[in-house]
Amino acid sequence: xxxxxxxxxxxxxxxxxxxxxxxxxxxxxxxxxxxxxxxxxxxxxxxxxxxxxxxxxxxxxxxxxxxxxxxxxxxxxxxxxxxxxxxxxxxxxxxxxxxxxxxxxxxxxxxxxxxxxxxxxxxxxxxxxxxxxxxxxxxxxxxxxxxxxxxxxxxxxxxxxxxxxxxxxxxxxxxxxxxxxxxxxxxxxxxxxxxxxxxxxxxxxxxxxxxxxxxxxxxxxxxxxxxxxxxxxxxxxxxxxxxxxxxxxxxxxxxxxxxxxxxxxxxxxxxxxxxxxxxxxxxxxxxxxxxxxxxxxxxxxxxxxxxxxxxxxxxxxxxxxxxxxxxxxxxxxxxxxxxxxxxxxxxxxxxxxxxxxxxxxxxxxxxxxxxxxxxxxxxxxxxxxxxxxxxxxxxxxxxxxxxxxxxxxxxxxxxxxxxxxxxxxxxxxxxxxxxxxxxxxxxxxxxxxxxxxxxxxxxxxxxxxxxxxxxxxxxxxxxxxxxxxxxxxxxxxxxxxxxxxxxxxxxxxxxxxxxxxxxxxxxxxxxxxxxxxxxxxxxxxxxxxxxxxxxxxxxxxxxxxxxxxxxxxxxxxxxxxxxxxxxxxxxxxxxxxxxxxxxxxxxxxxxxxxxxxxx
Numbered sequence: 001x002x003x004x005x006x007x008x009x010x011x012x013x014x015x016x017x018x019x020x021x022x023x024x025x026x027x028x029x030x031x032x033x034x035x036x037x038x039x040x041x042x043x044x045x046x047x048x049x050x051x052x053x054x055x056x057x058x059x060x061x062x063x064x065x066x067x068x069x070x071x072x073x074x075x076x077x078x079x080x081x082x083x084x085x086x087x088x089x090x091x092x093x094x095x096x097x098x099x100x101x102x103x104x105x106x107x108x109x110x111x112x113x114x115x116x117x118x119x120x121x122x123x124x125x126x127x128x129x130x131x132x133x134x135x136x137x138x139x140x141x142x143x144x145x146x147x148x149x150x151x152x153x154x155x156x157x158x159x160x161x162x163x164x165x166x167x168x169x170x171x172x173x174x175x176x177x178x179x180x181x182x183x184x185x186x187x188x189x190x191x192x193x194x195x196x197x198x199x200x201x202x203x204x205x206x207x208x209x210x211x212x213x214x215x216x217x218x219x220x221x222x223x224x225x226x227x228x229x230x231x232x233x234x235x236x237x238x239x240x241x242x243x244x245x246x247x248x249x250x251x252x253x254x255x256x257x258x259x260x261x262x263x264x265x266x267x268x269x270x271x272x273x274x275x276x277x278x279x280x281x282x283x284x285x286x287x288x289x290x291x292x293x294x295x296x297x298x299x300x301x302x303x304x305x306x307x308x309x310x311x312x313x314x315x316x317x318x319x320x321x322x323x324x325x326x327x328x329x330x331x332x333x334x335x336x337x338x339x340x341x342x343x344x345x346x347x348x349x350x351x352x353x354x355x356x357x358x359x360x361x362x363x364x365x366x367x368x369x370x371x372x373x374x375x376x377x378x379x380x381x382x383x384x385x386x387x388x389x390x391x392x393x394x395x396x397x398x399x400x401x402x403x404x405x406x407x408x409x410x411x412x413x414x415x416x417x418x419x420x421x422x423x424x425x426x427x428x429x430x431x432x433x434x435x436x437x438x439x440x441x442x443x444x445x446x447x448x449x450x451x452x453x454x455x456x457x458x459x460x461x462x463x464x465x466x467x468x469x470x471x472x473x474x475x476x477x478x479x480x481x482x483x484x485x486x487x488x489x490x491x492x493x494x495x496x497x498x499x500x501x502x503x504x505x506x507x508x509x510x511x512x513x514x515x516x517x518x519x520x521x522x523x524x525x526x527x528x529x530x531x532x533x534x535x536x537x538x539x540x541x542x543x544x545x546x547x548x549x550x551x552x553x554x555x556x557x558x559x560x561x562x563x564x565x566x567x568x569x570x571x572x573x574x575x576x577x578x579x580x581x582x583x584x585x586x587x588x589x590x591x592x593x594x595x596x597x598x599x600x601x602x603x604x605x606x607x608x609x610x611x612x613x614x615x
Contacts, residue, residue, distance in 0.1 A: 013061050024059075063099060096116050149215045153234060165318035169206055175307075193308075199350070200382060235251050242258070281305060396421070401435070464609075498595055
């Protein structure tokens with residue numbers, strides 16, 4: 001059966017989508033909707049795609065959830081590219097936007113086009129759909145979508161089997177490579193995209209996934225070259241595969257081979273190092289105007305050659321999904337452990353995949369508990385990669401990162417760098433590698449994974465402590481801390497005691513009674529320090545001390561101290577008594593993060609970073 005409208009929507013929007021479909025049918029339109037479990041398995045079945053091919057128009061119910069569903073995006077891409085091949089990418093797509101804003105709508109062409117809101121009079125939407133359908137005499141399937149492109153040099157760089165998220169970035173990349181199609185771009189521009197981000201953020205995976213999803217746009221082929229491999233040999237391999245004449249430089253042979261069919265193709269240069277002159281990078285671009293160029297790099301300054309596509313960390317929900325996708329069998333508590341890992345290192349895909357790799361053998365909970373351990377550095381590969389990348393910035397670059405990490409996750413004001421000497425060149429190099437970012441025109445920030453690596457894998461711990469202490473002092477001044485010397489000393493004493501207690505460090509085996517006794521002594525010690533500060537001092541240390549005692553320690557001790565004592569008393573007479581030790585170990589492990597948060601706050605008062613390397 002042929003359809004007038006293919007209604008594309010995600011499962012969470014079933015109710016409003018069904019109401020919309022009913023109204024369109026009243027107008028006499030033939031509407032297809034997947035009524036048997038919309039996108040339940042996050043892939044588009046052959047049946048659904050066959051029905052899309054029989055439809056003349058795709059109507060997207062574009063809620064916030066819509067761009068997060070790969071199936072919806074496959075449907076949208078199919079209709080969008082069909083229109084693009086006909087000369088107008090919007091020819092086969094209309095949008096209903098149930099949200100207040102438009103920032104979630106991708107590609108940007110759809111934002112620029114007129115869309116409808118469910119709050120508007122429905123008659124106008126149905127009339128617009130009817131008019132558009134009347135303008136489309138053939139279904140989407142009759143449009144020549146082309147074939148899957150040839151990848152050269154074979155076998156090519158393939159995307160990961162379970163690519164997660166990045167919908168907005170994929171569409172931005174597509175718009176950058178087709179500037180003549182973007183209605184908001186006047187005069188078009190060079191089809192050059194510079195995909196940039198900190199090392200390990202997934203620029204190569206993004207471009208490979210783009211080539212997979214949008215490959216039909218490039219019937220002339222996908223040419224994937226590595227900036228780290230010998231350049232003449234790669235060009236020669238492509239020229240030979242294209243059957244180019246064997247005379248002359250390889251780049252000229254490739255250009256002549258592409259000039260024959262003059263079909264659109266994609267020219268990818270992967271891993272271009274930072275710090276090159278623009279002319280050097282320009283010489284790596286496509287040798288023929290029919291081939292759009294993509295450069296992957298850490299250096300965002302190359303965006304001057306075309307359009308920059310910045311790749312940042314994954315949102316938390318997608319980052320958690322990435323971890324869980326890589327774990328073969330989930331154990332109880334694994335979702336919570338994945339969330340905590342993301343809280344610690346952010347949405348950096350390279351780091352998350354390293355953690356997931358360790359979790360396949362040791363379990364997510366074990367990886368979470370040992371994330372900050374120097375004895376088993378589960379992020380060792382990520383740390384080595386990031387530290388190697390910042391090596392070009394020298395010791396000054398490491399000092400900059402130490403200072404910014406002391407402020408993280410908050411941005412560090414630029415004046416803090418004044419105490420580190422001449423570091424301007426180092427900041428510039430770090431920024432070109434996307435390791436630091438300038439925010440609000442007057443502060444620096446780093447991705448969470450960079451802060452974690454600097455705190456736990458700094459090659460010079462003594463220098464780390466020195467620079468961090470200076471940054472924390474500057475932070476205390478910035479925040480206008482009214483802290484007298486008694487409070488600073490008291491905060492530091494409690495900070496030192498906490499940093500060497502069992503729950504802050506990996507627990508290991510044994511010592512449950514000692515752990516509880518240790519926490520009892522911390523409670524008493526903190527109360528004594530608070531008493532010595534007296535009533536006339538400011539409240540900053542008092543607030544942190546009270547939170548430590550009343551919100552962290554007292555609830556734990558009031559539950560577990562008597563429970564452990566009852567168990568010890570009962571086991572003298574009854575070997576079958578309930579054993580709480582496993583639960584107690586879990587509870588002690590759960591104290592770690594609240595205690596580390598207290599250490600962080602105390603360090604801001606004392607101006608000393610002692611113990612913060614466990615953060």
